Amino acid sequence: MKMLYEGKSKIVYAGEEDGTCIIKYKDTATAGNGAKKEDLPGKGRLNAEISNLIFDYLAKNGVKTHLIKVIDDTAVLAKSAEIVMVEVVVRNVAAGGFSAKYGVPEGTPLKNTVVEFSYKSDELGDPMINDSQITALGISTKEELETLKSMALRIDELMTELFKKAGIRLIDFKLEFGRADGEIILCDEISPDSCRLWDAQTDKKMDKDRFRRDLGNVLDGYRDVLARLKSVLN
Ligand code: UDP
Numbered sequence: 001m002k003m004l005y006e007g008k009s010k011i012v013y014a015g016e017e018d019g020t021c022i023i024k025y026k027d028t029a030t031a032g033n034g035a036k037k038e039d040l041p042g043k044g045r046l047n048a049e050i051s052n053l054i055f056d057y058l059a060k061n062g063v064k065t066h067l068i069k070v071i072d073d074t075a076v077l078a079k080s081a082e083i084v085m086v087e088v089v090v091r092n093v094a095a096g097g098f099s100a101k102y103g104v105p106e107g108t109p110l111k112n113t114v115v116e117f118s119y120k121s122d123e124l125g126d127p128m129i130n131d132s133q134i135t136a137l138g139i140s141t142k143e144e145l146e147t148l149k150s151m152a153l154r155i156d157e158l159m160t161e162l163f164k165k166a167g168i169r170l171i172d173f174k175l176e177f178g179r180a181d182g183e184i185i186l187c188d189e190i191s192p193d194s195c196r197l198w199d200a201q202t203d204k205k206m207d208k209d210r211f212r213r214d215l216g217n218v219l220d221g222y223r224d225v226l227a228r229l230k231s232v233l234n
Contacts, residue, residue, distance in 0.1 A: 081178025
């Protein structure tokens with residue numbers, strides 16, 4: 001297989017058919033733009049299965065995604081897309097960078113859902129960027145940004161409902177989108193690496209913050225998320 005790109009947590013290969021690619025999840029965990037890095041055996045398989053379940057659920061609810069089919073426990077066949085160079089962060093509850101920046105205690109509910117953009121650039125440390133800066137730099141258009149926002153809010157509604165059934169609070173998450181066949185599709189992954197997920201009863205963290213903050217038992221949280229999603233989706 002021809003490797004097209006190796007990222008921090010996934011490798012992308014060219015697919016056999018034009019317009020497709022194969023995405024393989026790795027076991028590597030990174031935080032702080034790669035400053036902290038560790039191998040967590042089994043993480044790739046857990047994230048792949050969790051993300052596939054969520055993408056499948058979103059697709060059944062009308063969200064267009066890159067996922068074509070699952071190949072094996074760490075690889076999927078996906079539509080090739082031109083990635084929109086912004087990360088879209090959706091927040092329901094204050095945490096992480098938002099809490100630090102605005103001095104709001106983690107866990108504070110937000111009066112409305114927050115949608116934020118960051119410019120996808122490892123070199124620059126993914127700086128936050130606003131709509132007019134994005135359009136000024138030609139990264140995206142006003143119309144496309146409206147599509148990203150409305151898709152992000154719809155995904156938030158659907159995921160909040162799904163995780164609620166699983167006894168999990170969806171605090172915040174990050175999405176990436178791409179352009180394929182003239183439309184915007186959801187790309188990348190949705191997993192405990194890219195979401196903050198707290199147990200609804202105890203607020204125990206079940207996501208990558210366990211790794212970022214050295215809380216231990218990182219993959220136990222991921223396994224729990226997977227088991228609970230399976231129980232509500234089947
Ligand atoms: N996030 C991500 N990748 C990034 C930055 C953030 O997946 O490069 C996710 C993160 O897991 C969290 C949400 O986006 O669910 C918001 O993260 P935040 O901006 O608070 O950043 P952090 O606290 O990780 O610095």
